[in-house]
Amino acid sequence: MTNRSSDVLVTGIGVLSPIGLSIAELERSLLNNRSGIGLWQSEALSKPVPAGQIGTDFSDRFSKLELPYLDRCSQIAMLAADQAIDDAGLAGFAECGQRAGLFYGSVAGGVKTEHDWVKQFERDRTRSSRPFTIMASMLNAAPALISIRHKIQGPVVTNSSACSSSGVSIGEGFRAIRDGYLDMALVGGAEAALTPTFIALWGGLRALAEPCVDDVARSCRPFSVDRTGLVLSEGAVFLMLESRQHADRRSARRYGRISGYGIASDALHIGSPDTAGQAAALRAALDYAGLEATQIDYYNAHATATRGGDPVEAAAVRQTFAEHASRMPVSSTKAIHGHLLGAASAMELAVCTLAVRGGFLPATAHLVEADPECELNHVRQQPILDRQVEHAMSLSAGFGGTNVALIVSKEHDSLTKSPTPVEKTS
Amino acid sequence: MSQPDANQIFASLQQFLNERFDLEPTGLTREATLRSVGLDSMMVLDVMLEVEDRLGVKLDDMSLPKDATLGDVANLISRNLEKSSAP
Numbered sequence: 001m002t003n004r005s006s007d008v009l010v011t012g013i014g015v016l017s018p019i020g021l022s023i024a025e026l027e028r029s030l031l032n033n034r035s036g037i038g039l040w041q042s043e044a045l046s047k048p049v050p051a052g053q054i055g056t057d058f059s060d061r062f063s064k065l066e067l068p069y070l071d072r073c074s075q076i077a078m079l080a081a082d083q084a085i086d087d088a089g090l091a092g093f094a095e096c097g098q099r100a101g102l103f104y105g106s107v108a109g110g111v112k113t114e115h116d117w118v119k120q121f122e123r124d125r126t127r128s129s130r131p132f133t134i135m136a137s138m139l140n141a142a143p144a145l146i147s148i149r150h151k152i153q154g155p156v157v158t159n160s161s162a163c164s165s166s167g168v169s170i171g172e173g174f175r176a177i178r179d180g181y182l183d184m185a186l187v188g189g190a191e192a193a194l195t196p197t198f199i200a201l202w203g204g205l206r207a208l209a210e211p212c213v214d215d216v217a218r219s220c221r222p223f224s225v226d227r228t229g230l231v232l233s234e235g236a237v238f239l240m241l242e243s244r245q246h247a248d249r250r251s252a253r254r255y256g257r258i259s260g261y262g263i264a265s266d267a268l269h270i271g272s273p274d275t276a277g278q279a280a281a282l283r284a285a286l287d288y289a290g291l292e293a294t295q296i297d298y299y300n301a302h303a304t305a306t307r308g309g310d311p312v313e314a315a316a317v318r319q320t321f322a323e324h325a326s327r328m329p330v331s332s333t334k335a336i337h338g339h340l341l342g343a344a345s346a347m348e349l350a351v352c353t354l355a356v357r358g359g360f361l362p363a364t365a366h367l368v369e370a371d372p373e374c375e376l377n378h379v380r381q382q383p384i385l386d387r388q389v390e391h392a393m394s395l396s397a398g399f400g401g402t403n404v405a406l407i408v409s410k411e412h413d414s415l416t417k418s419p420t421p422v423e424k425t426s
Numbered sequence: 427m428s429q430p431d432a433n434q435i436f437a438s439l440q441q442f443l444n445e446r447f448d449l450e451p452t453g454l455t456r457e458a459t460l461r462s463v464g465l466d467s468m469m470v471l472d473v474m475l476e477v478e479d480r481l482g483v484k485l486d487d488m489s490l491p492k493d494a495t496l497g498d499v500a501n502l503i504s505r506n507l508e509k510s511s512a513p
Contacts, residue, residue, distance in 0.1 A: 064448040065464045068472070128475065131468040 005245035008177045009254040009411065012088025012240030013350050014080035014188075018052035018233055019337045022083065027354050027419075030362045031383055035217035035336040037231055044196035049203075050211045050219035051194055052233025052338025068132035069145065071110030073236075077142035077190035078149065080236035084186060085150060088240035089252055093184070094151040101154035101182050102143050103173035105165030105189035106342035108198060109139035115197045142190055142236075154182055160342070162398030163302070165189055166237070167345030171261035171404055173241055183246040188238030188346040202232060205271075207306050218366045220339075222303035222332035223310050223374040230304040233338030237346035239353070253417045256356045259391065259409040260289030266401030273309055278302075278316035278403045282395060285405035286320075291391060293321045296328055296407070298355050300348045300362070300394040303332035303374075304339050311373035313395065318376070329387075331379040335365040345396040349406050352392035356410045358419035360385045429507050436500040442476060443496075456497030463496070470499065477503055483510045 013023045018036025020026035029036070040051035058075045059067060070078070085092070093100040114137040120126040135141060140158035147156045155176070159168045166189025173185035202208055209229035212218040220231040247254060262284025266277030286293060299317065303310045318325045333351050340347045351362055361384040370378055390410050397403045410416075430438070440454045449463055460470055474485050485506045490498050 064446065065469070068469070130475070131471040135468075 003244060005243065006178050006180060007244040008174050008241050008258045009244055009247045010239050010256050010258060010353055010408070011242045011247050011252045011254050012084040012086070012090070013255065013353065014083025014087060014238045015235070015347070015350060016054060016076045016080045017235035017237065017337055017340065017347060018054055021054070021056070023087065023350065023354070026350065027358065029336065030333065030351060030354065031360065033336060033363060033365045033382060035365060037217050037219055037336070037338050039211060039216050040194055042196040045200065048211065049199055050209055050216050050231050052231055052235070052340070053194065054234055068130065069136050069141065071113040071136045071141060071192065073106065073108070073110055073112070073190050073192040074136070074142040074145055076192055076234070076236040077104070078146055080188065080190065081146045081150070081186060081238045084188070084238040084240045088242070090240065092150045093153065096153070096184065098154040099183040100152050101173060101176060101185045102147050102152045102156045103159070103169035103185055103187045104140070104143035104157065105159045105167070105169040105345070106139055106142065106191055107160060107162055107165055108191065108193040108342070110137035110141050111193045111198055112195050113137040115195050146186070152186065161402035162400050163339070163341055163344050164396040164398035164402045164404040165342040165345070167396040167404030167406060168263060168402065170239065170345060170349060170406060171263055174258045174261050177241055177243050183243050185241045186238055187241055188236070189343040190236035191340055191342040192234045193341065194232065194234050199232060208232065209305060220305050220335050221366045222301065222305040222335055222364055223314070223370050223376070223378060224305070224367050225369045225371045227305040227307065227310065227371070229306055231334070231338035233340045235337070235340045235343050235347060237340070237343050237350050239346065239350065251415065253415050254411050255353045255417050256411050257409045258406065260285035260291065260393070260405070260407030262286070262288060262405040264403050266403065268401060270401070271399055273312045273397050274401065275312050275315040275319060277401055278313060278395060278397055279319045281403035281405040282316060282320040282393070285393065285407050289391070289407045289409070291407065294324045296321070296324070296391050296393045297389040298352065298361055298392040299328055299330045300352050300392065301330055301332040302395045302397045304334055305332070310371065313397065314374040314376055326377055328377055329361045329379045329384070330376045331362050331364040333362050333364070335367070345394065345404060345406070348394045348396070349408060352394050352408045356389045356392050356408050357417060359388055361387050361389070429511055432500065432504055435503050439473070439496065439500055439503070442473065454496055456500070457495055459493050459495050460499070461493060473499065481507070483507060
């Protein structure tokens with residue numbers, strides 16, 4: 001493909017996740033299949049649940065003047081954004097005016113702050129919150145704070161479309177650069193909703209995984225015949241997107257190129273996914289990228305490990321990729337990082353970017369026997385190394401029916417970032 | 427309860443700002459502006475609400491001059507306390 005000045009390159013990635021607190025740690029975890037899923041318990045819940053946990057308290061990374069505005073969601077978002085900007089070799093956007101933007105996705109935003117306040121209101125009869133509480137609990141608190149810290153003066157957009165929230169944000173940021181409206185966009189999402197109320201809210205859906213008796217780290221088993229449901233997780237992931245022209249001008253090193261974005265809605269049911277809508281998003285992304293289905297070398301599935309959801313996606317993949325579906329390597333890395341909700345698409349696009357950059361196929365960990373209804377060419381249990389990945393694709397499907405597909409492609413020039421040396425420990 | 431004098435009010439304000447926002451007491455002079463020590467309007471409001479809770483009074487007058495100083499905040503508290511204790 002001919003390079004175009006409006007191509008959109010990934011020049012930085014920031015990650016705070018249950019399987020790594022940096023892009024290098026994330027890559028090591030993928031290569032070693034390290035699960036970040038453990039038991040999460042609360043006195044307020046009747047039983048512990050498996051959850052993808054970061055574990056670290058980041059409060060000490062902020063001053064007491066900053067903390068009143070910072071729900072944990074905003075804390076991890078700000079730290080991941082810092083990483084992405086630093087990784088891209090940038091020092092802020094004050095000089096960019098309206099040519100730099102921020103596109104963010106989250107499902108619950110500052111939900112812990114909000115729930116703590118409700119508890120005070122109901123239990124303690126407190127009738128006036130602290131002045132910051134409303135700001136700290138807003139869905140767009142994190143992007144607002146990031147834009148202030150780094151002087152992002154163009155569009156600062158928050159999208160919430162459930163599990164595809166950050167996917168839409170990445171896609172729209174990508175499109176704004178590709179269409180010439182922006183030179184740079186920080187794109188991604190964050191979620192920190194491991195609170196008893198939020199987990200119980202999900203519990204009502206009967207879609208959460210049971211803890212695996214033998215090893216709780218194996219509780220999320222996408223595509224598996226014995227899968228029991230999804231595992232909620234927390235994390236924040238941002239990618240620094242930049243036009244080729246802008247990146248070349250400053251000789252910025254790059255991971256790869258975002259080449260396709262497709263978005264389509266089911267328009268069918270608020271809680272049940274649909275094959276036609278997902279296939280439409282996949283097709284739209286391929287068309288946008290100008291790629292044939294046969295050119296996709298790796299597909300990172302949305303597959304959350306629910307009984308109903310995984311077969312719908314498998315059918316959408318078979319419908320879109322036809323014969324290539326039996327050859328195209330597919331995995332759902334949620335098996336080790338769980339479902340990051342608003343940050344899920346960003347996390348999984350980061351995974352695809354690493355696969356393209358490093359030449360490996362991440363696995364669906366713990367997948368021994370695939371459900372016949374989920375028949376695909378699964379990368380089972382262990383990642384496959386030394387495999388050229390020219391184009392990788394990721395799908396996210398949210399409650400409400402918004403489906404997003406993204407494609408990341410390999411960059412072959414000398415400015416491409418070198419892969420991390422393989423440190424496979426098992 | 428006897429009403430605290432101006433010095434006691436300012437000392438309490440310094441102590442509170444140090445506890446809640448980690449601000450160094452040495453920088454918290456009467457002349458220092460709120461902006462210069464890193465306090466925004468919502469943080470000042472938070473301080474006022476805390477004063478209400480601690481002293482068990484309602485601060486009716488929350489008006490501060492533009493670019494207010496810590497001295498202005500202390501004066502505002504004094505003013506309200508005087509009003510609330512007036513017969």
